[in-house]
Amino acid sequence: MNQEINVLLQDTTLDKELKKIAKKVADSERISDDDALLLYQKASLGFVGILANFVREKKHGDKTYFNRNFHVEPTNVCVYTCTFCSYSRLIKKRSEGWEYNIEQIMDIVKSYDDKPVTEVHIVGGVLPQYDFKFYVDLFKTIKQHRPELHIKGLTPVEYHYVFKKAKISYEAGMKAMVEAGLDSMPGGGAEIFHPEIHDQIAKGKCTADQWLEMHEILHNLGKPSNATMLYGHIESYWHRVDHMARLRSLQDKTTGFRTFIPLKFRNKNNQLSHLEELSAVEDLKNYAIARIYLDNFDHIKAYWPMIGRTTAQLSLAYGVNDMDGTIDDTTKIYSMAGSEEQNPSLNTQQLVSLIKAVNRHPIERDTVYNVVQDFALIDPEHQALDGFLELPVINNN
Numbered sequence: 014m015n016q017e018i019n020v021l022l023q024d025t026t027l028d029k030e031l032k033k034i035a036k037k038v039a040d041s042e043r044i045s046d047d048d049a050l051l052l053y054q055k056a057s058l059g060f061v062g063i064l065a066n067f068v069r070e071k072k073h074g075d076k077t078y079f080n081r082n083f084h085v086e087p088t089n090v091c092v093y094t095c096t097f098c099s100y101s102r103l104i105k106k107r108s109e110g111w112e113y114n115i116e117q118i119m120d121i122v123k124s125y126d127d128k129p130v131t132e133v134h135i136v137g138g139v140l141p142q143y144d145f146k147f148y149v150d151l152f153k154t155i156k157q158h159r160p161e162l163h164i165k166g167l168t169p170v171e172y173h174y175v176f177k178k179a180k181i182s183y184e185a186g187m188k189a190m191v192e193a194g195l196d197s198m199p200g201g202g203a204e205i206f207h208p209e210i211h212d213q214i215a216k217g218k219c220t221a222d223q224w225l226e227m228h229e230i231l232h233n234l235g236k237p238s239n240a241t242m243l244y245g246h247i248e249s250y251w252h253r254v255d256h257m258a259r260l261r262s263l264q265d266k267t268t269g270f271r272t273f274i275p276l277k278f279r280n281k282n283n284q285l286s287h288l289e290e291l292s293a294v295e296d297l298k299n300y301a302i303a304r305i306y307l308d309n310f311d312h313i314k315a316y317w318p319m320i321g322r323t324t325a326q327l328s329l330a331y332g333v334n335d336m337d338g339t340i341d342d343t344t345k346i347y348s349m350a351g352s353e354e355q356n357p358s359l360n361t362q363q364l365v366s367l368i369k370a371v372n373r374h375p376i377e378r379d380t381v382y383n384v385v386q387d388f389a390l391i392d393p394e395h396q397a398l399d400g401f402l403e404l405p406v407i408n409n410n
């Protein structure tokens with residue numbers, strides 16, 4: 014058994030209920046919703062860190078993944094008015110935002126033609142002209158241009174709006190998107206599932222049940238997806254547990270989720286700016302509890318443009334085993350919300366160095382965690398410095 018957990022279990026001063034949870038984790042037993050709530054309420058960061066790191070290392074050892082990707086945000090004009098959103102502009106203020114057509118989006122995609130990116134992540138605001146035909150055409154055009162580029166596209170928020178407007182079922186809609194080239198769905202738009210919170214921060218958007226249904230349909234079509242949770246605003250700890258419980262339950266059924274990504278609420282330029290942001294200690298604790306609770310999720314990801322690279326680096330000791338991607342300054346979602354990362358872009362060398370600095374083993378992956386390059390024995394400082402290293406593929410299982 015892991016030495017640090019052993020010490021916890023021998024500790025006669027440790028709270029009895031916490032000790033029971035530690036025993037469950039040590040025995041690879043699932044913890045309950047009440048256990049998770051207790052961890053939020055009573056456990057120290059050190060305690061959950063030991064348990065989360067145990068789970069992380071049992072699943073992945075020191076392996077820490079990242080990918081080379083870029084984002085396309087077709088528009089930031091939106092019909093919704095989520096109170097936490099710093100990014101969107103209402104239709105009446107659309108002159109302050111951007112609205113790209115397919116040609117303009119393809120100019121962005123083509124600007125990566127000579128770069129070994131493996132994924133385009135597409136997400137943005139919701140607007141009538143971004144309809145069913147638009148996205149089918151967009152996915153087809155990207156695939157015609159670069160068939161191997163993985164399209165991780167849109168959330169149930171956009172799909173719900175698009176399918177409703179086109180008067181087609183979720184099943185028919187998702188099937189059409191997959192046929193057009195959709196490879197997987199990102200985890201966004203989940204916010205906090207419980208209606209008590211969801212109705213206050215994301216009124217009118219697809220509900221928890223609709224969000225989960227759309228993911229289930231995609232999983233049944235043989236495509237994976239991710240899941241997120243927007244935490245640290247008006248929710249209570251039990252809302253977070255309820256949120257993760259719904260995800261864990263769907264994952265038991267489909268096994269289609271790859272990664273869970275906790276997203277921290279940032280308070281600049283939105284309707285919730287009066288709220289204080291959580292501390293890094295709370296962020297790390299949240300990662301750790303997610304890792305302990307979501308036993309059927311393979312990966313926990315720290316989205317570094319949202320929490321900053323230092324906290325992301327620290328999170329690798331609190332259950333996290335994925336650092337997302339190079340991103341190349343192609344998303345505005347968190348910089349507009351006040352993140353310390355105002356121009357989020359890390360080249361491969363920087364990502365590898367961040368991971369190695371905390372004695373973890375950097376691995377470049379594709380979207381579905383096939384290994385693209387293993388950096389354990391490669392010193393990126395001796396490679397090209399343009400952010401896109403041309404190295405031989407070591408393993409591609």
Ligand code: SF4
Pocket residue numbers: 089091092093094095098099100101137138139170218
């Ligand atoms: S979070 Fe998404 S759906 Fe909500 S207002 Fe912002 S862009 Fe629109």
